[in-house]
Amino acid sequence: MPKDTLVKIDNALFEVTGFLGELAADFTPLKDSKYRECYEQISTLQIELVKSVRTLQSKLEHHNATFESKISNKCKFHVSWVGYCNQDTNNNDFCEEHSPLKCSGCGAKATKDCEATLGPMTCGKPLCNNCNHKNH
Numbered sequence: 001m002p003k004d005t006l007v008k009i010d011n012a013l014f015e016v017t018g019f020l021g022e023l024a025a026d027f028t029p030l031k032d033s034k035y036r037e038c039y040e041q042i043s044t045l046q047i048e049l050v051k052s053v054r055t056l057q058s059k060l061e062h063h064n065a066t067f068e069s070k071i072s073n074k075c076k077f078h079v080s081w082v083g084y085c086n087q088d089t090n091n092n093d094f095c096e097e098h099s100p101l102k103c104s105g106c107g108a109k110a111t112k113d114c115e116a117t118l119g120p121m122t123c124g125k126p127l128c129n130n131c132n133h134k135n136h
């Protein structure tokens with residue numbers, strides 16, 4: 001269920017609670033007649049509903065956090081003009097293709113390829129975050 005839906009339900013319940021409160025204030029018999037029990041039951045149900053919606057929301061947030069950490073196990077190698085490689089990794093930051101690459105400037109772990117253009121071509125040599133086309 002999309003989180004938006006839960007937020008909408010939460011807001012709707014909040015409005016209903018406010019409406020019931022107004023109703024109870026305007027309609028005095030609701031407070032001390034045979035209606036009172038019904039009114040209280042509705043209030044109790046609402047509180048339970050609000051609690052459940054909030055619990056569901058926090059569970060959903062937790063789920064999304066787990067989901068995002070799975071996404072972050074994708075290869076972070078930045079391919080010039082394309083973006084992140086995003087291939088699955090074995091709990092590494094880089095995929096099989098990109099993890100052995102060393103910066104052609106300083107020999108450190110490469111995180112991207114050089115996006116400098118050489119005529120119609122891109123340079124494409126592996127680079128770390130500190131090096132650029134000028135020093136490799």
Ligand SMILES: [Zn+2]
Pocket residue numbers: 075076077085086087094095096097098
């Ligand atoms: Zn990769």
Ligand SMILES: [Zn+2]
Pocket residue numbers: 103104105106107108127128129130131
């Ligand atoms: Zn380097």
Ligand SMILES: [Zn+2]
Pocket residue numbers: 114115116123124125132133134136
């Ligand atoms: Zn280059």
